[in-house]
Amino acid sequence: MSVAHSVSHDAHGDAHGHGHEQSFISKYVFSTDHKVIGIQFLVTTLLMLMVGGALALGVRWQLAFPWESMPLVGRLLFSGEGGQISPEFYTMLFTMHATVMIFLVIIPILAGAFGNFLIPLMIGADDMAFPVLNMLSYWFMWPAIFCFFASFFSAGNGAAAGWTSYPVLSALPQAAPASGMAQNWWLVGVTLVGVSSMMGSVNYMTTIINMRAPGMTLFRMPLTIWAMFITAILQAFALPVLTAAGFMLVADRLLGTCFFIPAGLVVNNADPTVGGGQPLLWQHLFWFYSHPAVYIMLLPAMGMVSDMLANAARKPLFGYKPMVYSMAAIAGLGFIVWGHHMFTSGMNPALGMTFMTSTMMIALPSAIKTFNWIGTIWGGKIEFNTVTLNSVAFVSMFVVGGLSGIFMAAVPVDIYIHDTYFIVAHFHYVLFGATLFGLFGAIFFWYPKMFGRKMNEGLGKAHFFFTFLGANGTFFPMHLLGVAGMPRRYADPYLHPYLEHFLPMNQFMTYSAILMGCAQFLLLFNFAYSMFYGEKVGRNPWKANGLEWTAPSPPGHGNFDVLPVCYRGPYEYSSPLVEEDFLLQTEYLSPPDKAEPVKEPEHA
Amino acid sequence: MRWFWLTFFIVCPIAAVVFCVIAPGMDWWFPSEAGSPLGERIDSLFNLILYIVTGTFIGTQIALVYVLWKSSKKDDERAWFSHGSHNLEVIWTIVPAGILLFIALYQMDVWAEYRVVSKFPKEARKAPVAEVMARQFEWRIRYPEPGRILQIQQQPTDLYAVNELIVPAAKPVMIYLKTQDVQHSFFLPELRVKQDAVPGQIIPVWFEATEPGEYVLVCAELCGWGHYKMGARVVALAEEQFEAAMEELAEEQSDDGFADAGDSDDE
Amino acid sequence: MSDSSSHSAGSNLKMGLPIPNSKLGMWLFLGTEIMFFTAFIGSYIVLRMGSQGWPSDPHVTHISVIAGGINTFVLIVSSYCVVVAHDAMLKKHFKTALKYLWITTALGFLFMGIKSYEYYGKFTHGILPGKIAENDWQAAQQALAGFDDAVEDTGYSDMKLELAGLEKEVAGAEGGAKETMQARIDELKKSIAAIDPFANDVKQFKTYVKKEEWDFAELTQEVSTLKESYPEKASHIHEPHVILYGNIFASTYFLMTGFHAIHVIVGLILFGMVLKQGNKLDETWTDWVENSGLYWHFVDLVWIFLFPLLYIVDFA
Ligand code: HEA
Ligand code: HEA
Ligand code: CUA
Numbered sequence A: 001m002s003v004a005h006s007v008s009h010d011a012h013g014d015a016h017g018h019g020h021e022q023s024f025i026s027k028y029v030f031s032t033d034h035k036v037i038g039i040q041f042l043v044t045t046l047l048m049l050m051v052g053g054a055l056a057l058g059v060r061w062q063l064a065f066p067w068e069s070m071p072l073v074g075r076l077l078f079s080g081e082g083g084q085i086s087p088e089f090y091t092m093l094f095t096m097h098a099t100v101m102i103f104l105v106i107i108p109i110l111a112g113a114f115g116n117f118l119i120p121l122m123i124g125a126d127d128m129a130f131p132v133l134n135m136l137s138y139w140f141m142w143p144a145i146f147c148f149f150a151s152f153f154s155a156g157n158g159a160a161a162g163w164t165s166y167p168v169l170s171a172l173p174q175a176a177p178a179s180g181m182a183q184n185w186w187l188v189g190v191t192l193v194g195v196s197s198m199m200g201s202v203n204y205m206t207t208i209i210n211m212r213a214p215g216m217t218l219f220r221m222p223l224t225i226w227a228m229f230i231t232a233i234l235q236a237f238a239l240p241v242l243t244a245a246g247f248m249l250v251a252d253r254l255l256g257t258c259f260f261i262p263a264g265l266v267v268n269n270a271d272p273t274v275g276g277g278q279p280l281l282w283q284h285l286f287w288f289y290s291h292p293a294v295y296i297m298l299l300p301a302m303g304m305v306s307d308m309l310a311n312a313a314r315k316p317l318f319g320y321k322p323m324v325y326s327m328a329a330i331a332g333l334g335f336i337v338w339g340h341h342m343f344t345s346g347m348n349p350a351l352g353m354t355f356m357t358s359t360m361m362i363a364l365p366s367a368i369k370t371f372n373w374i375g376t377i378w379g380g381k382i383e384f385n386t387v388t389l390n391s392v393a394f395v396s397m398f399v400v401g402g403l404s405g406i407f408m409a410a411v412p413v414d415i416y417i418h419d420t421y422f423i424v425a426h427f428h429y430v431l432f433g434a435t436l437f438g439l440f441g442a443i444f445f446w447y448p449k450m451f452g453r454k455m456n457e458g459l460g461k462a463h464f465f466f467t468f469l470g471a472n473g474t475f476f477p478m479h480l481l482g483v484a485g486m487p488r489r490y491a492d493p494y495l496h497p498y499l500e501h502f503l504p505m506n507q508f509m510t511y512s513a514i515l516m517g518c519a520q521f522l523l524l525f526n527f528a529y530s531m532f533y534g535e536k537v538g539r540n541p542w543k544a545n546g547l548e549w550t551a552p553s554p555p556g557h558g559n560f561d562v563l564p565v566c567y568r569g570p571y572e573y574s575s576p577l578v579e580e581d582f583l584l585q586t587e588y589l590s591p592p593d594k595a596e597p598v599k600e601p602e603h604a
Numbered sequence B: 001m002r003w004f005w006l007t008f009f010i011v012c013p014i015a016a017v018v019f020c021v022i023a024p025g026m027d028w029w030f031p032s033e034a035g036s037p038l039g040e041r042i043d044s045l046f047n048l049i050l051y052i053v054t055g056t057f058i059g060t061q062i063a064l065v066y067v068l069w070k071s072s073k074k075d076d077e078r079a080w081f082s083h084g085s086h087n088l089e090v091i092w093t094i095v096p097a098g099i100l101l102f103i104a105l106y107q108m109d110v111w112a113e114y115r116v117v118s119k120f121p122k123e124a125r126k127a128p129v130a131e132v133m134a135r136q137f138e139w140r141i142r143y144p145e146p147g148r149i150l151q152i153q154q155q156p157t158d159l160y161a162v163n164e165l166i167v168p169a170a171k172p173v174m175i176y177l178k179t180q181d182v183q184h185s186f187f188l189p190e191l192r193v194k195q196d197a198v199p200g201q202i203i204p205v206w207f208e209a210t211e212p213g214e215y216v217l218v219c220a221e222l223c224g225w226g227h228y229k230m231g232a233r234v235v236a237l238a239e240e241q242f243e244a245a246m247e248e249l250a251e252e253q254s255d256d257g258f259a260d261a262g263d264s265d266d267e
Numbered sequence C: 001m002s003d004s005s006s007h008s009a010g011s012n013l014k015m016g017l018p019i020p021n022s023k024l025g026m027w028l029f030l031g032t033e034i035m036f037f038t039a040f041i042g043s044y045i046v047l048r049m050g051s052q053g054w055p056s057d058p059h060v061t062h063i064s065v066i067a068g069g070i071n072t073f074v075l076i077v078s079s080y081c082v083v084v085a086h087d088a089m090l091k092k093h094f095k096t097a098l099k100y101l102w103i104t105t106a107l108g109f110l111f112m113g114i115k116s117y118e119y120y121g122k123f124t125h126g127i128l129p130g131k132i133a134e135n136d137w138q139a140a141q142q143a144l145a146g147f148d149d150a151v152e153d154t155g156y157s158d159m160k161l162e163l164a165g166l167e168k169e170v171a172g173a174e175g176g177a178k179e180t181m182q183a184r185i186d187e188l189k190k191s192i193a194a195i196d197p198f199a200n201d202v203k204q205f206k207t208y209v210k211k212e213e214w215d216f217a218e219l220t221q222e223v224s225t226l227k228e229s230y231p232e233k234a235s236h237i238h239e240p241h242v243i244l245y246g247n248i249f250a251s252t253y254f255l256m257t258g259f260h261a262i263h264v265i266v267g268l269i270l271f272g273m274v275l276k277q278g279n280k281l282d283e284t285w286t287d288w289v290e291n292s293g294l295y296w297h298f299v300d301l302v303w304i305f306l307f308p309l310l311y312i313v314d315f316a
């Protein structure tokens, strides 16, 4: 808990009003303060990133050196097989890799860590609407983490049906003998993270709707807040469907129901199944959630990058309203494109055409956003610091990942590339390339607000450099593997002669992944080191405009010294009205700078 | 430092493009020329998207580096105070929208021909060559006896094989795809065919191998630990050879000296 | 929910909607709940439309439109009572509010009671997901399993084991020990002999079922003869019956009504918290009553969708 500890040290002096002493536990462990919860989420998810990455390295090891025993950790983990990865274990590795990365890293770091930390600060509230619920949403992560780990370690077996868990493989215990109880643990874990996100999203929506500071109209909200708001809506309305589907699948496994199990299957020589269910129903329900979920994993990063780029370029955001509308469009369209994951599943071909058209259309708002980001930098005054570099990398990598999405959105092309490494390339570009680079930038950008110190620039740049090279070295060749028809989820693709000659390329990718993995230590080190030895900074180290920069760094309990009042949007950089090149949202100018008059709030 | 990062951001996309350009020469591209007429059309659609997307990629990366270059050399000048441009927004909404709609509409035909049963080639639809049943972790093939039509129900005269599907070349053929246990996917990389086998469903799939020869058949949907090894082959034979091969199979299986190559306890 | 009110206190200064956070939160939460039940209802429709058939004869499914109808009425009345209770809270008539909340709660329990009665009817007829035979062979297997269990219930094979053990030992034993052993052996022999005919008939039935071909009517006959011959041992065994598509029917029925019932219980707990206040009830609970009332209306509304879908509509 050393993280939260250092917050408090500085926070103490600034704390005001709420003078009553709190015990250690209620202050740092079961804290209801959104900042502490945010930092708890951040630290937890960064650790989980290492776990997920370690699992990924396991996957990469097998792909580069199939059936060779793993150095160092191999004998420790599976001494039974002499340190070799068995095909079952490979299946579990990528299943758990994806599960950890998606459910325990990306979603909680975006909404949980940054959503929590930033929302009240950026809208000028003293805390979330429901602080206790907020605390619970963090603590529900732990049972979920426990379930996933129980799943992975239950007697050396793990959930092995992919992160998509398609039935019948996941519904009949005899179909994947190794997965036994593990699949149940996995499903319970998914339900629990669902509960956690659900509490978060109701909280965020209420806070954003109802607790904005005076003058903070909807169209003066920073894009980060818009993004968090839209994400929360997506989560609130998509997630219950996954939860419902999860209950149905658990019931199929444990209670004898047959929602996803048709009659007459002979699995592993057992008696034919009785039932009347439909396996495709799961896919519809799952993707109804999981497609919106991929935007849940992207929108907050988009919002934060917009804020960071405007700040870096010392320029107003290009096209604020189009940016907001395009995010809303992404969310809206996000609900009607789920079928693009099922083009080859045998659903009605007419649906295939509908889903193709809607999927193509969802690229449009993304295009608008991309061009506006470029427009934001255009004519700016930029300096290449870590935040800039990561934000630019976000845009650049998002374009790559998004454009590969176009291939897959085209149904006939998807017939060929579906379930090949082309897909794997696509989603690592958007998930790792876009979201994680955005997040790295955000960590550097808001770190001073969290801890009152800046992170080290040199280390930050080195981390960026190696991560960028490593990521592209790992994920770019996957496009070619996909075009060559290499199916995903293969423990040993080289068994098939047409893929034999890709072994060297896979080894190159694995080396790149190791490079990228090592680079993450720079981040962790920088994160921990700067907490104690980083350069101390004041309230507004980046000369930014948002409300959060008027609070002390780190902000005390209750966030602001005085109730902030907001007079303008967050992007008035280089405004001709003032000397400096930034203009705080709270700064009152007379005469008012906007055509629309700002009412002095009647202070009570 | 400024030049370092500018170079960095321009070299990486260039490397990516170069990588793609040399890929076909290095045999890092499609496993072979498309072996079927529909496959050729899929390839050409792929290439069309590839050109559009490469153009967009190069365009956006150059624009990105250009604006970075321009805005990083300002010393004491202030940044341009602008909230955006309505005209630009309209342009960059309409142009991509047009391109994307074009891509979507342009794809419909091929998809319809591939998947809409009433658009399947007639001769293929009339006489399905075989039933392909996937199971953990092999492909079981059931042919009708030469001269008969394949029935959905198993017939005593049916012929069986495992992991080898024989079809006539140079004409469209249709199979019934099903699975005995979990979900699998019937994937012929060289012919650009992929279709999931869904438990509880019988899915008709058609394809055409232009040239006689052997083609890879792999499984493209996670189906358990042995997913990666569920390989088999499709052998396309010239019409007469195909008939001969079928006769031979029938001979083999009616011969008491042999155990069924396929599965006998299914009957 | 309670800590929200303090934060919304200064809301005249804040931007936002003119309603307390707790109420806004409840509305948003109900939005997520709507999606949750939409998933179930959607799945039900997909499964039912996609199925070749669906058991709809009430004698087979033991679905009682009357019971469901009464329950609909019960919930609607209870929803009305919550409204009255909240109104009373606003007017600070806490006694009246309590009275109406008691009625609401009682009606909630009545709903659960009727629901249990319906569930009980299904349990006793073996209408449970995964337990329903959909063809003759499965029916036969089930009947057989029932008889086997009935034999086991008498302790038949345990006694046989014990007997065999004792018989081995008795030869080597001496004196008093031998005598008690002998007594036990006689006792066991007697009990076993009493069960023997039944066990033998079941064994015969097993060979009958294993036969390649049999006729369902004949099977039913066999089962009922067996039941009649040993009324005290086998009367609880069901006549073999086949419900085609019964499992998917039972799965969806229990899924939807089950999750609805869980929601009813949660609602009852919410009201219970208020009732616990008794005479101490005061206006700090007004928001609570309003919000749990909102929730209760939602629960009611879900039932209004479930009732026709499960009990009445014929998709065919
Ligand atoms: C953050 C996550 C994220 C994001 C943002 C996206 C964005 C998109 N995705 Fe992706 N997707 C995933 C995560 C994501 N995806 C994951 C995890 C999977 C796999 C799941 C699994 O099976 O395990 C997947 C799978 C997936 C499939 C299924 C493939 C298959 O299994 O066969 C498809 C198919 O249509 C698809 C399409 C798209 C499209 C069209 C976009 C668009 O939103 C992209 C839009 C962006 C751009 C297009 C770039 C910027 C635009 C311009 C520069 C303008 C000009 C462009 C043109 C004119 C073309 N995705
Ligand atoms: C946010 C999501 C996310 C992220 C960040 C990543 C990150 C990575 N992924 Fe992930 N991946 C998925 C989501 C993600 N992945 C999903 C959804 C799937 C699909 C699964 C499925 O098919 O069901 C998948 C599948 C997948 C596959 C395909 C497996 C297959 O189909 O057979 C591969 C193969 O190379 C891969 C590799 C990697 C690598 C090398 C990284 C790297 O970027 C990781 C870099 C980070 C590190 C390396 C961490 C560094 C830490 C250490 C080095 C510490 C060492 C450990 C300790 C001391 C404890 N991933
Ligand atoms: Cu069969 Cu994968």
Ligand SMILES: [Cu+2]
Binding pocket: A290, A291, A294, A337, A338, A340, A341
């Ligand atoms: Cu998607």
